Amino acid sequence: MRREDAVQAVSATDLGGSGSAFIRVDGLCKTFAAQDGSVTMAVDSVDLHIGAAEFVSLLGPSGCGKSTLLSLIAGLIEPSGGSVDIGDVRVAAPYTNIGIVFQSDLLLDWRTVLGNVLVQFEMRGQDPRPHAARARALIASVGLAGFESKYPWELSGGMRQRVSLCRALIHDPPLLLMDEPFGALDALTREQLQVDLQRIWQSSRKTVVFVTHSIGEAVFLSDRVVVMTPRPGRIREVLRIDLPRPRAIDVRDTAAFAANVRHINHLFQDMGVIH
Amino acid sequence: MWSAGSFLLIFVAWDLAVRLFEIPPYLLPPPLVVLSAIAEHWGTLGVHTIWTTLTILAGFFAAAAVAIPLAMLIVVSPTLGRLIYPPMVATQAIPKIALAPLFSVWFGFGMMPKVAVAFLIAFFPIVIDTIVGLRNIEPGMIQLARSMGAPPRRVFLRLRLPNALPMIFGGLKVASALAVVGALTGEFVGSDKGLGYVLMQASGNLNTALLFATLVVLSVVAMVFFYAVELVERILIPWHVSQRAHPS
Numbered sequence: 001m002r003r004e005d006a007v008q009a010v011s012a013t014d015l016g017g018s019g020s021a022f023i024r025v026d027g028l029c030k031t032f033a034a035q036d037g038s039v040t041m042a043v044d045s046v047d048l049h050i051g052a053a054e055f056v057s058l059l060g061p062s063g064c065g066k067s068t069l070l071s072l073i074a075g076l077i078e079p080s081g082g083s084v085d086i087g088d089v090r091v092a093a094p095y096t097n098i099g100i101v102f103q104s105d106l107l108l109d110w111r112t113v114l115g116n117v118l119v120q121f122e123m124r125g126q127d128p129r130p131h132a133a134r135a136r137a138l139i140a141s142v143g144l145a146g147f148e149s150k151y152p153w154e155l156s157g158g159m160r161q162r163v164s165l166c167r168a169l170i171h172d173p174p175l176l177l178m179d180e181p182f183g184a185l186d187a188l189t190r191e192q193l194q195v196d197l198q199r200i201w202q203s204s205r206k207t208v209v210f211v212t213h214s215i216g217e218a219v220f221l222s223d224r225v226v227v228m229t230p231r232p233g234r235i236r237e238v239l240r241i242d243l244p245r246p247r248a249i250d251v252r253d254t255a256a257f258a259a260n261v262r263h264i265n266h267l268f269q270d271m272g273v274i275h
Numbered sequence: 276m277w278s279a280g281s282f283l284l285i286f287v288a289w290d291l292a293v294r295l296f297e298i299p300p301y302l303l304p305p306p307l308v309v310l311s312a313i314a315e316h317w318g319t320l321g322v323h324t325i326w327t328t329l330t331i332l333a334g335f336f337a338a339a340a341v342a343i344p345l346a347m348l349i350v351v352s353p354t355l356g357r358l359i360y361p362p363m364v365a366t367q368a369i370p371k372i373a374l375a376p377l378f379s380v381w382f383g384f385g386m387m388p389k390v391a392v393a394f395l396i397a398f399f400p401i402v403i404d405t406i407v408g409l410r411n412i413e414p415g416m417i418q419l420a421r422s423m424g425a426p427p428r429r430v431f432l433r434l435r436l437p438n439a440l441p442m443i444f445g446g447l448k449v450a451s452a453l454a455v456v457g458a459l460t461g462e463f464v465g466s467d468k469g470l471g472y473v474l475m476q477a478s479g480n481l482n483t484a485l486l487f488a489t490l491v492v493l494s495v496v497a498m499v500f501f502y503a504v505e506l507v508e509r510i511l512i513p514w515h516v517s518q519r520a521h522p523s
Contacts, residue, residue, distance in 0.1 A: 076418050096424040102415045110437050110514045122433065123423035151514055 021049035022207050023073065023175070027082035030068050041232035042068040045082070048226060048235065052174070053205040057218035057225045059264065061273045065233025066211045070179050073209060074098060086175065095175075096124075099168030099206075103180040105160040107152040113139060114148040117166045124171070131170065138166045142196060158189035162196075169200070176201075178210045182217070191249055194220055198246060215268075219260045220247060227267050236267055304484045312488035320473065324492055327458055327469040330386055331500065334393020335454040339447060342398050346405030351431065363402065371396045371457065375464040389461030389469070396457035397450035401443070408442025409435050441515045444508040451504045455497045470496075 030043040042065040050056050058066040071077045073084050075091040084091040107116045117135045118128035128135075139148055142162040152160055161181060168176060182190040198221060201208055212218050218225045225239040241260055243251055251257050268274045286306045292298065293305045300308060313320065345363075349356035371392055378388035412435055420430045462471020470493050477485040508515070 071418070074418075074422055076421060094421040094424070096422060098422055100419055100422050102419070104413060104415055106413060106416050106419055108434070108437070110440075110512065119433075120423060123420055123425040123429065125425075125429070153514070 020051075022052040022054070022087060023048075023050040023209070024085040025049070025069075025073065025082070026085075028069070028072055028079055028084065029081035030065070030072060030077065031080045043072065044232040044234045046233070046235055048238075050207060050209065052207055055201055055208045055210065055221060055223045057210045057212055057222040058228060059212055059215065059218040059225050060228030060233065061230050061268070062213060064228045064230050066213075066228055067179050069228075069233060070177055070209060070211050074100060074177055097173050097175065099171070099173045099176045101161070101164050101168045101176070101178045101181040103183045105152075105157075105164040107160055107163055109152055112149050112151055113144065113155070113163050116152065116163055117170050120167050120170050135166070135170055138170055139163070142166060142200075156189075157185050158193060161185060161193065165197070165200075169204070169206075172204075174206060176206045176208045178208065180211055180213070183212070183214075190217075195249060197221065202246060215261050215264045216252065219243075219257060219264070220252065225260075225264065227264055229271055230273055236271065239264065301481060301483050304487055308484050309487040309491060312484040313491060316485060316488060320470075320488065320492055323468060323470050323473050324496060326386070327462065327471065327493075328496055328500075330389045330458040330461070330469060331393060331454045331496070333386070333390045334457055335397050335451060335500075337390065337394045338397035338450055338454065339401055341394075342401035342446075342450075343405050343443065346402045346409065347431075349402075349406055350409040350435075366395070367399050372460050375461050378461070379465045384465050384467070386468075388464075389458050389466065389471075392461040393454045393457030396460075397454040400449040400453065401446040404442045404446025404449075405439060408439030408445075411442065412438050440512045444504070444512065444515075448501060448504050448508075451501050452497065455493070455500070459493070 025046055025048040028043055028046040029041070032040045032042055034040065044065075046069060048056075058069060060066045068077070072079050073086075073091070073095075075084070075093055075095040078092075086095055086097075089095070108119060111119065114132065114135055117139060118131060121128040121131055136148055139145065142165060144159060144162055144166075147155065147159065152163070155163070161184075165181070182193050185193065194217060197208075210218070210221060219241055222241050225241060227236045227239065228234065229236045239260065243254070243256055243260075265274065289303075289306050293300075293303055304312075345359065349359055374395065375388065375392050378391045382388040382391060416434060416438075417430065420434060425433075458469070459471045459474075462469040463475060466472045470489050473489045474486060477483075477489060
């Protein structure tokens, strides 16, 4: 057994939150029927409670259903069983008091940086003009001051993803869902954006559910890491990461960080994900 | 600059070929003879050019006016799409040129049957490209819009439609070239006006110089029309990738 790792593993049955959890996922299942009639189980009986202002990562190999789980929380797809509650609301339709960032930045080519951030209001049928000043401030806060009138094709991948993050934050939602947001970026840009995200999260105190397949990224950013099994996606273990905040880039060199990474690596080895 | 140079090159090669291989002028007149034929026949050529241009424009705009809304309908309502799509494809299976004599029977010998052929031939690429453009949106974008609470109508107008514009213009550009073919085809079948009529006359009289003169005028009309569509594209969708790929 490799369980003497110096980490605090929270057992899968400890849901993590108290009764007052902000997000409550209970017995959630999702099956997909293929054309040939075969049924694939993507998410299998997931129980997970997430507290307000908590940063939780869903970590697992490709195809383990972590993105499906995120879509279920957002109400973008219907569960086959179980339920999702956010605050006092049972999620049964797309949940709109939310900001989402996908791996693809999904910026509109025909709109400027500012226009792409303000699309959040236009899609909601609101007048974006009163929010323009705030949008400019937000754009400046992610280091894009002076780029407000640029078009997406004039920006680098990292800059585009920052704009996408601004679009997800401009309406100040309590909940931010991120689906491998930095997956398409180069390593350096990725580390910078992780630091920036931590700063934004610490100052705004939003609840973040972050999907990734990078162990280091999950440990660096999260309060808790939810390690998922390969298909069908179940929760293998929930890990509390007790590294002090704010975490600097070189926290990765500490023994505590390494211990967490090693522990998760061992979990993946146990599951046969890493040989 | 470059296009002027490339045309000059063609004319020089043409002239050289005629001189070097001693091609008789009734087969291939040298470029200067063709140019003087244009000048000589300008009075009649001008009238016929206007007539054909009007035919092309009428066919093209009618095609765009029907094709784009139809494509929207097909994309918005899958049921309606299943109903409309197969017969629409069937009309394209019939060679449009074969329909020109029928249109003469139906619409007489005026401009109408020529417009009809131009319309039919220009219609299809616009429908197909508009459908592809409207459907070709990243699924994530739709998910994002749903999480913003956007109703389908807003998703269509603010996301799908602008996203489809590059494809729609692709279809319009193909259609602009095809509308010329359609108008000409119509004029070949039965007419007493238009550049197609002049071509038939010149060919009948073995007036190769006038034949080439008409071809040059026709090419100029087709090119001006094509670049006009492209100019509108540049103005409407400056952000489009293909516009950035080769800046003028």
